[in-house]
Amino acid sequence: AQRVTQPEKLLSVFKGAPVELKCNYSYSGSPELFWYVQYSRQRLQLLLRHISRESIKGFTADLNKGETSFHLKKPFAQEEDSAMYYCALSGGNTGFQKLVFGTGTRLLVSP
Amino acid sequence: ETGVTQSPTHLIKTRGQQVTLRCSSQSGHNTVSWYQQALGQGPQFIFQYYREEENGRGNFPPRFSGLQFPNYSSELNVNALELDDSALYLCASRPSGVNTGELFFGEGSRLTVL
Numbered sequence: 001a002q003r004v005t006q007p008e009k010l011l012s013v014f015k016g017a018p019v020e021l022k023c024n025y026s027y028s029g030s031p032e033l034f035w036y037v038q039y040s041r042q043r044l045q046l047l048l049r050h051i052s053r054e055s056i057k058g059f060t061a062d063l064n065k066g067e068t069s070f071h072l073k074k075p076f077a078q079e080e081d082s083a084m085y086y087c088a089l090s091g092g093n094t095g096f097q098k099l100v101f102g103t104g105t106r107l108l109v110s111p
Numbered sequence: 112e113t114g115v116t117q118s119p120t121h122l123i124k125t126r127g128q129q130v131t132l133r134c135s136s137q138s139g140h141n142t143v144s145w146y147q148q149a150l151g152q153g154p155q156f157i158f159q160y161y162r163e164e165e166n167g168r169g170n171f172p173p174r175f176s177g178l179q180f181p182n183y184s185s186e187l188n189v190n191a192l193e194l195d196d197s198a199l200y201l202c203a204s205r206p207s208g209v210n211t212g213e214l215f216f217g218e219g220s221r222l223t224v225l
Contacts, residue, residue: 004153034212043115044154044201044216051211086153090212098144098167099212101153 002027004089006102013077014110021072021105023061023087031089033063033070034099038084047072047085057081077109115140115217117202123223124192132187132220134202142205143185144214145177149198157200160185189222197224 003026013019025031033050048056050063050070061072070087084106088099116135124130136143142161146154156169160179174190183204189196199221203214 032212043218046213049211049213088153088212098156098159098169099146099154099214100156101146103151103153 002031002089002091002100004087004100004102006085006087006105008105009103010106010108012108012110015079016076019072019074019077019081019107019109021085021087021107023070023072023102025068025070025087025089027068027089027091029091031091033061034088034090035059035061035070035072036086036088036101038086040083044086077107079109079111082107082109115202115204115215117200117217117220119220120218121221121223123225125225126192126194128192128224129188129190130192130222132189132200132202132222133184134186134204134217135184136202136204137206137215138183139207140183140204140215141207143179143183144203144205145185145187146201146203147171147198148201148219149195154201157187192224194224197222 005024035047036044037047038044059074063070084104086104087102090099118133144159145157148154157171159167163179176188179185199219201219202217
């Protein structure tokens with residue numbers, strides 16, 4: 001079964017502090033992992049994909065197949081990073097059918 | 112901004128009623144999927160349509176049905192509404208020729224069932 005676990009409902013940090021939003025997944029094949037973000041009063045949007053291996057808005061995420069994790073990291077949090085973050089998985093072997101989302105982590109960055 | 116638009120944004124129904132939610136995606140986005148997001152949860156896949164045919168379905172009963180039209184619009188229909196159907200319903204589209212999980216979401220239709 002495909003499952004995504006985000007253990008923290010809320011992560012509160014001060015501006016300039018490092019941030020790590022945890023994501024663990026369960027999938028028997030080769031998954032494709034994503035982070036989606038929803039800023040206040042905006043729609044859900046893609047932040048980054050593990051395949052592209054790029055840094056978006058200072059955020060990075062590395063797929064660790066041994067630990068089945070895809071944690072999102074940023075060295076210095078900014079107030080504008082405050083948002084709801086969802087980790088998501090799709091089955092890479094059989095082509096895209098659906099995204100399986102975690103329950104989300106709310107990141108609150110205080111000044 | 113062009114993108115995925117959904118209507119209505121909010122609606123209230125009573126148990127047993129039927130509802131139709133609508134979505135309009137961008138030109139060239141021939142795959143559309145619908146997700147249900149209950150309060151405090153992540154979005155949950157309902158089904159996906161490609162070229163006007165359903166080609167993937169999540170764990171939802173048959174009273175959840177959909178349609179996709181040639182003009183890139185689509186509908187989600189829910190019959191015999193139950194209280195647990197209260198949720199935010201999200202439409203998401205994907206460009207032609209792209210076979211990844213990079214989806215473009217609408218702002219959602221919030222359904223309340225009383």
